[in-house]
Amino acid sequence: MKGEGFSFxxxxxxxxxxxxxxxxxxxxxxxxxAFMPVGSQGSVKALAPTDLQEVGTEILLCNAxxxxxxxxxxxxxxxxxxHRFMAWEGPILTDSGGFQIVSxxxxxxxxxEGVQFRSHLDGSLHFLTPEKVVQIQEELDADIMMTxxxxxxxxxxxxxxxxxxxxxxQWAKKSQEARSxxxxxxxxxxxxxxxxxxxxxxxxxxxxxxFDGYAIGGLSLGEEKEVTFEMAEHVTALLPTDSPRYxxxxxxxxxxxxxxxxxxxxxxxxxxxxxxxxxVLFTSLGQLNIKHARYSTDTAPPDPAxxxxxxxxxxxxxxxxxxxxxxxxxxxxxxMHNLFYYHSLMRDIRQALSEDSMGHIERTLFSxxxxxxxxxxxxxxxxxx
Amino acid sequence: MKGEGFSFxxxxxxxxxxxxxxxxxxxxxxxxxAFMPVGSQGSVKALAPTDLQEVGTEILLCNAxxxxxxxxxxxxxxxxxxHRFMAWEGPILTDSGGFQIVSxxxxxxxxxEGVQFRSHLDGSLHFLTPEKVVQIQEELDADIMMTxxxxxxxxxxxxxxxxxxxxxxQWAKKSQEARSxxxxxxxxxxxxxxxxxxxxxxxxxxxxxxFDGYAIGGLSLGEEKEVTFEMAEHVTALLPTDSPRYxxxxxxxxxxxxxxxxxxxxxxxxxxxxxxxxxVLFTSLGQLNIKHARYSTDTAPPDPAxxxxxxxxxxxxxxxxxxxxxxxxxxxxxxMHNLFYYHSLMRDIRQALSEDSMGHIERTLFSxxxxxxxxxxxxxxxxxx
Numbered sequence: 001m002k003g004e005g006f007s008f009x010x011x012x013x014x015x016x017x018x019x020x021x022x023x024x025x026x027x028x029x030x031x032x033x034a035f036m037p038v039g040s041q042g043s044v045k046a047l048a049p050t051d052l053q054e055v056g057t058e059i060l061l062c063n064a065x066x067x068x069x070x071x072x073x074x075x076x077x078x079x080x081x082x083h084r085f086m087a088w089e090g091p092i093l094t095d096s097g098g099f100q101i102v103s104x105x106x107x108x109x110x111x112x113e114g115v116q117f118r119s120h121l122d123g124s125l126h127f128l129t130p131e132k133v134v135q136i137q138e139e140l141d142a143d144i145m146m147t148x149x150x151x152x153x154x155x156x157x158x159x160x161x162x163x164x165x166x167x168x169x170q171w172a173k174k175s176q177e178a179r180s181x182x183x184x185x186x187x188x189x190x191x192x193x194x195x196x197x198x199x200x201x202x203x204x205x206x207x208x209x210x211f212d213g214y215a216i217g218g219l220s221l222g223e224e225k226e227v228t229f230e231m232a233e234h235v236t237a238l239l240p241t242d243s244p245r246y247x248x249x250x251x252x253x254x255x256x257x258x259x260x261x262x263x264x265x266x267x268x269x270x271x272x273x274x275x276x277x278x279x280v281l282f283t284s285l286g287q288l289n290i291k292h293a294r295y296s297t298d299t300a301p302p303d304p305a306x307x308x309x310x311x312x313x314x315x316x317x318x319x320x321x322x323x324x325x326x327x328x329x330x331x332x333x334x335x336m337h338n339l340f341y342y343h344s345l346m347r348d349i350r351q352a353l354s355e356d357s358m359g360h361i362e363r364t365l366f367s368x369x370x371x372x373x374x375x376x377x378x379x380x381x382x383x384x385x
Numbered sequence: 386m387k388g389e390g391f392s393f394x395x396x397x398x399x400x401x402x403x404x405x406x407x408x409x410x411x412x413x414x415x416x417x418x419a420f421m422p423v424g425s426q427g428s429v430k431a432l433a434p435t436d437l438q439e440v441g442t443e444i445l446l447c448n449a450x451x452x453x454x455x456x457x458x459x460x461x462x463x464x465x466x467x468h469r470f471m472a473w474e475g476p477i478l479t480d481s482g483g484f485q486i487v488s489x490x491x492x493x494x495x496x497x498e499g500v501q502f503r504s505h506l507d508g509s510l511h512f513l514t515p516e517k518v519v520q521i522q523e524e525l526d527a528d529i530m531m532t533x534x535x536x537x538x539x540x541x542x543x544x545x546x547x548x549x550x551x552x553x554x555q556w557a558k559k560s561q562e563a564r565s566x567x568x569x570x571x572x573x574x575x576x577x578x579x580x581x582x583x584x585x586x587x588x589x590x591x592x593x594x595x596f597d598g599y600a601i602g603g604l605s606l607g608e609e610k611e612v613t614f615e616m617a618e619h620v621t622a623l624l625p626t627d628s629p630r631y632x633x634x635x636x637x638x639x640x641x642x643x644x645x646x647x648x649x650x651x652x653x654x655x656x657x658x659x660x661x662x663x664x665v666l667f668t669s670l671g672q673l674n675i676k677h678a679r680y681s682t683d684t685a686p687p688d689p690a691x692x693x694x695x696x697x698x699x700x701x702x703x704x705x706x707x708x709x710x711x712x713x714x715x716x717x718x719x720x721m722h723n724l725f726y727y728h729s730l731m732r733d734i735r736q737a738l739s740e741d742s743m744g745h746i747e748r749t750l751f752s753x754x755x756x757x758x759x760x761x762x763x764x765x766x767x768x769x770x
Contacts, residue, residue: 042710048717078702079700080684297459298463299463315464327426
C-alpha cells in the first residue's frame with residue numbers, strides 16, 4: 001500500500017555528493033534535503049506556526065508517543081486532526097515513539113506483539129502494538145507515519161541487535177497490513193545497530209515489504225560519529241533511489257552535511273530548539289553562548305550575516321539580558337534564530353547540490369570559525385548545548 | 386520644566402463619565418484612556434514587539450528599578466537607549482521603582498536624601514536618591530519618567546502617611562530640579578494613603594511644583610475597592626484637566642472602567658500577562674480557566690467573539706494541552722489574547738466616551754456573563770488569577 005497524495009521526486013543525484021529532491025504530501029510539499037523542527041507535544045518549543053513560516057520551516061516532526069499519552073488521540077481527532085489542533089497547515093511527520101519508549105518510559109517490556117511500558121507522565125501502564133501505533137498516527141492525520149520499531153540501547157550485542165531487527169521486520173509487516181488506506185505515507189525504520197550485516201538484513205527485509213520511505217534508526221546513541229556515518233552510508237547504498245531516506249534524530253550542522261553526503265534526504269533534531277533554551281546560538285562564526293559576560297554591552301546581533309527576525313531587531317546585549325532575567329521571550333528569539341540558521345543551512349546545501357559545489361560547501365560553511373580565531377566560542381569545536 | 390515633545394490634548398471631558406484624550410511623546414502618541422502592558426525588565430512577558438503591535442499596544446511601561454539593577458543603566462545607554470534595546474519604537478513610561486523598593490527589596494531604609502535597600506537579585510546594597518532616579522530614567526531615554534516617591538505600606542497611620550507625603554513632595558521638588566532638559570516628561574506621584582486630607586495636600590504640593598502629568602500612587606495595597614476609587618476620585622477632582630492622570634498598578638477590567646469614570650487617563654497592570662501564565666483568560670463571557678477538564682475536547686476558541694491571533698487559530702483544547710504540557714507557547718498565546726482583550730476594552734471605552742454612552746458600557750461589557758449563567762467560570766465574580 002502507498003500513501004495517498006504522497007510522492008517523492010528525485011531531482012538530482014550526485015553520487016557521493018548527495019541528492020536533491022521534492023517530497024509531496026497531502027498538506028503540501030517540501031524541498032529535500034530538509035530539516036524538520038521537532039514539536040513532540042504538538043508545539044515546536046516556544047514557537048507559533050507563524051514563527052515557523054517566518055524561519056522557513058516546510059515540514060514538522062511530532063511524536064505519536066507523546067501525543068497518545070497527552071492530550072490523547074481522541075482529543076486530537078475530536079478537534080479535527082493534528083494540523084488543525086496546532087494550526088500548522090504544512091506536512092507533518094509523526095515519529096512512532098519506538099525510541100521514546102526506550103528513552104523516557106519505565107518498565108519497557110518488549111513482547112512479540114508489542115511493547116508494554118509505563119507512561120513517563122503518570123506511571124500508567126500501556127501496551128502498544130505496531131497496529132495500534134499506525135492507528136494512532138492515522139487518527140492524528142499524519143502526512144508521514146513511522147512504523148513501531150524495536151530500538152535496542154547502545155551498546156548491544158550482535159544477538160540482541162539481531163533479535164531487534166527480526167522484531168522490527170515483523171512489526172513493520174504488521175504495520176503495513178494495519179493501514180486503513182485513508183492514512184498518510186508509512187516509512188519503515190532500518191535497525192541493525194553498528195553491525196553492517198544486520199543493517200543490510202534489516203534494509204532488505206523492509207524493502208521486501210515495501211514502504212513509502214525508509215528511515216535509519218538506532219544511531220547516534222553513543223557510538224563513534226565515524227561509525228554512525230559508515231552505517232548511514234551502508235544503508236543508503238541499499239535503499240531504492242526513488243524513496244526518501246530519513247536519518248532519525250540527527251543532528252549538528254556537521255552531522256547534517258555528512259548525512260546529506262551519504263545520500264540522506266530528511267533530518268530532525270531537538271538541537272536548535274534545545275540549544276535556544278540553554279542560550280546557545282548557531283552562527284556563521286560558530287556557536288555563541290549568549291550568557292557570556294563578553295556580550296553584556298555588545299550591540300551587534302547574534303550573527304551579523306543573518307537575516308532572521310532576532311538578528312534584524314535585537315543585540316547580543318539584549319538577548320543576554322533576556323536570558324539571564326529568565327524572560328520567556330529569550331527562548332523564542334533564540335529558537336527563531338537557531339531554526340533560521342538550520343533552514344538556511346539546508347537552503348545552502350540544496351543550492352550547492354544544484355550547482356555541483358558540495359565539495360566547497362563544507363569550507364564555506366564551517367571554515368570561517370577558524371579563520372577568525374573564533375573557536376574559543378565553540379568549545380572543542382563540537383556542537384554542545 | 387516641561388518634557389520636550391510631550392503634550393496632552395483633552396479631546397472631550399464627560400464629567401462623571403470620563404475623559405477622552407491623546408497623549409503625544411517623542412516616540413509617538415497614544416489615545417487615552419490607555420492601558421500600558423508591563424515590561425518591567427524590558428520585555429512584556431512572553432511577547433515580542435511585533436506581538437504587542439498585533440494586540441494593539443500603543444504605550445508600554447518598564448521599570449527603572451529592575452533595569453537599573455539588571456542589566457544596568459550603562460548597558461542600555463551603550464546599546465542606544467531602552468527603545469532600541471528592546472526594539473520597541475513606541476512610547477515608554479518608566480516607573481521609578483518607589484513601589485518595587487517597598488515590595489521586592491530587603492532592608493528598605495528611607496532617609497531624607499533617598500532610600501537605601503538591598504537588591505532582590507543579589508543582596509547588593511544600593512542608595513537611590515530622587516535625583517539619581519531621574520538620571521537613570523533619562524539614561525534609559527524614557528518618554529515619561531516617574532518621580533521617586535515614598536510609598537508607605539497599607540495599613541499605615543495618619544502620621545506615617547503624613548511623613549510619606551512630606552518626603553514625596555520634597556523628592557518631587559528635587560526630581561524636577563534634577564532634570565537635564567533633554568529627558569522625557571516627568572510625572573509626580575500623589576500619595577496620601579486612604580486619608581482624603583493628605584491626598585489633597587499631596588496633590589496641591591505637587592501641582593505647585595508643576596509636572597507634565599500626575600500619578601495616583603499608594604492605592605490597591607489592601608484597602609477596600611470602594612476606598613480606592615473614593616481616593617482616586619478625590620484626587621482627580623483636584624488635578625489640572627489639561628494634564629494626564631495615571632492610576633498606578635490597576636487593574637481588573639472592572640477597575641479600569643471605574644477608574645475611567647473617575648477621570649483617569651492611564652492604567653497599567655501585570656494582571657493580563659500574569660493571568661496568562663496561570664492559564665486564566667479574559668473573555669466576553671468572564672474569566673476562563675484553560676486548565677479546566679471541561680475544555681479538554683472543546684473545539685471553540687477561548688472567546689468566540691474575539692479576533693485575536695490566539696482565538697483566530699487555536700481551540701481551548703489545544704491551549705489547555707499546551708498549558709498542561711508546560712509548552713512555552715502557552716504563555717505567549719494566552720498573553721496575546723489577554724492583552725488583546727484589554728486593548729479592545731480600552732477601545733470600547735473610548736468609543737463609549739466619544740458617543741456619550743458610558744452609562745451603557747458597563748452593562749455591555751460585563752452583563753453577558755450573568756446572562757449566560759457563566760459565572761461559574763468567574764469564581765466570586767472577581768478577577769483572580
